[in-house]
Amino acid sequence: MSEQHLIEVKNLCKYFPAGKKRTLKAVDNVSLFIRPGETLGLVGESGCGKTTCGRTILKLYNQTSGQIFFEGKEISHLKGKELLQFKKNAQMIFQDPYSSLDPRMTIAEIIAEGMTVHMHLSDKEKQERVSELLATVGLTEDYANRFAHELSGGQRQRIGIARALAVEPKFIVCDEPISALDVSIQAQIVNLLIKLQHDKNLTYLFISHDLSMVRHISDRVGIMYLGSLVELGTSQQIFGQALHPYTKALISAIPEADPDSEKTRQRVKLEGEVPSPINPPPGCRFRPRCPYATEQCAQEMPALEEVEPGRFVACHFWRDIAKA
Numbered sequence: 001m002s003e004q005h006l007i008e009v010k011n012l013c014k015y016f017p018a019g020k021k022r023t024l025k026a027v028d029n030v031s032l033f034i035r036p037g038e039t040l041g042l043v044g045e046s047g048c049g050k051t052t053c054g055r056t057i058l059k060l061y062n063q064t065s066g067q068i069f070f071e072g073k074e075i076s077h078l079k080g081k082e083l084l085q086f087k088k089n090a091q092m093i094f095q096d097p098y099s100s101l102d103p104r105m106t107i108a109e110i111i112a113e114g115m116t117v118h119m120h121l122s123d124k125e126k127q128e129r130v131s132e133l134l135a136t137v138g139l140t141e142d143y144a145n146r147f148a149h150e151l152s153g154g155q156r157q158r159i160g161i162a163r164a165l166a167v168e169p170k171f172i173v174c175d176e177p178i179s180a181l182d183v184s185i186q187a188q189i190v191n192l193l194i195k196l197q198h199d200k201n202l203t204y205l206f207i208s209h210d211l212s213m214v215r216h217i218s219d220r221v222g223i224m225y226l227g228s229l230v231e232l233g234t235s236q237q238i239f240g241q242a243l244h245p246y247t248k249a250l251i252s253a254i255p256e257a258d259p260d261s262e263k264t265r266q267r268v269k270l271e272g273e274v275p276s277p278i279n280p281p282p283g284c285r286f287r288p289r290c291p292y293a294t295e296q297c298a299q300e301m302p303a304l305e306e307v308e309p310g311r312f313v314a315c316h317f318w319r320d321i322a323k324a
Contacts, residue, residue, distance in 0.1 A: 006070070006171060006203050007034040007057065007201075012066035014049075014056045024278050026052040029225040031304065039197065039204040041218030041235070041286060043211060050207045051095070053244065054173040057205065058090050059083065070171070084231050088118040091164040097156035100199075101148035107134075107159055108144040114167040125251075133162040137192065139312040154185035161192065165200070173205045180212065190217055211254050223247045223277040226285040227277055229304055233311040243307065243318040245290050246270075284316070292317045 003039060012095050014027040026049045034040045042050045049297045055061050057068055059075065068076050091114075095098035101110055111133055112126045122130065131141045137158040148156055157177060164172050174193065178186040190213055196202060208214050214235075221238045223231040223246065231244040242248040249268040256265060275281050281288055284297040296316055304314040315321065 004035055005033040006036045006071060007205070009033070009053075009057060010055060010067040010069075010164055012053065012068065013064045014052055014061055017065045018278050022278055025227050025280065026277060027056060030227075030229050032204060032222055032229060033231060034171075034203055036203055037197070037201050039206050039217055041214035041221040042205060042207045043209065043214055043221060044224035046209065046284075047274065047277070048224045049277070050224050051175050053224070054092070054175055054205055054207050057280075058173055059086065060092070072203055074172045076119070084118070088114075089168040089169050090171045090173070090174045091167065092175060093157075093160050093164050093177045096180050097160055098180065099154055100146075100160055101156055103148050104151060105147075106144065107146050107148070107151075108124070110159060111162050111166050114163060118167045127164070135166055136165065136196070136284045137162045149309040152185075153181050154188065157185075157189055158182060158192070161189075161196070165196070169202070171203045171205075173207065175207045176209070178208075179208070179210070186213070193202040193217065211239075211250060215254075223250065226275060226280055228285060228314065229312075230286065231312065233313075237251075241322065243313040244286075244315050245292055245321060246286050248321065257323050284314075292320065 003094065010031050012027055012030045013025070016026060018022045018024040030053055032040065042053065044050050047286065052061065056063050063076060067074055070086060070090065078086055108127070108130045111130045115121050115126050115129065130193060134141060134143055137159055139155065140311055143151070143155070146158070167270045177193070179191060193204070194217060197204060206214065206217055218235050220232065220234050222229055223238070223244065225246050231238065236307050238247065242251055248269050252268040270289045275285065275288060283295070283299050283301055284290070287293040287297040290297065300316070302314045302316050304312050306312050307318060
């Protein structure tokens with residue numbers, strides 16, 4: 001375990017029962033790390049397991065197997081006060097700002113709820129901190145006595161951010177925090193997250209399927225497919241030269257700002273459907289949709305290997321892809 005890593009995950013698995021003698025492998029053998037103060041973007045199609053991975057790291061789900069470390073200490077089996085302390089240090093911004101806020105509570109009560117659990121503050125101190133947090137996320141004190149249904153989507157997400165910040169965490173999982181918002185509001189929320197990270201030295205796991213936004217906010221990027229991590233590297237490495245065929249296909253789908261360039265560029269189109277995580281194909285899970293697949297891919301699951309410093313890929317033919 002490196003002292004440079006705030007979060008480290010080793011061979012993490014999270015399985016769910018899916019009927020008689022059937023198992024859904026939502027997260028399967030994922031290993032990654034996040035350094036203090038950086039943002040790791042986690043990308044993939046809907047249903048690939050990225051949200052389940054984030055929730056499992058935060059102990060919202062108990063892992064099926066594997067290890068989770070926070071500041072060098074394994075947290076997989078924490079209980080009582082130790083688990084409570086970890087949850088103070090690790091918070092989450094949820095995807096849907098409409099369903100993640102209690103409609104019966106005022107905004108002040110929502111933001112102060114975590115303080116009641118984790119911090120010994122008087123009512124006056126809570127009130128002052130709520131006002132401070134509202135100002136931090138770009139809202140006025142007037143919002144404290146309102147209810148969630150009185151706010152717009154962007155305002156609700158700002159409340160979700162303020163709630164996460166209320167207990168002074170070190171690590172925040174941002175679970176698709178802009179996907180439910182209007183395009184005009186998305187950039188505001190992302191810029192707010194970047195500013196807060198800089199001001200408060202926060203560490204993010206930024207989960208999204210929007211590669212353009214992930215490229216903008218992330219220091220490093222992990223690509224998930226059907227519960228497994230298939231590529232991991234710096235943002236420059238991933239977007240500069242993808243080494244996994246799935247990553248290449250995702251990046252080719254990013255729209256170009258120039259209409260002329262958009263018309264002429266070549267996209268990598270994937271054939272077939274995503275296999276079921278209940279009954280994944282043998283060998284490489286991407287094999288049924290991969291143009292490079294051979295018999296070796298059907299028989300042997302490629303391991304996530306470090307192909308250059310800080311760059312990991314799970315593909316038997318990544319060298320051929322790099323030359324293409």
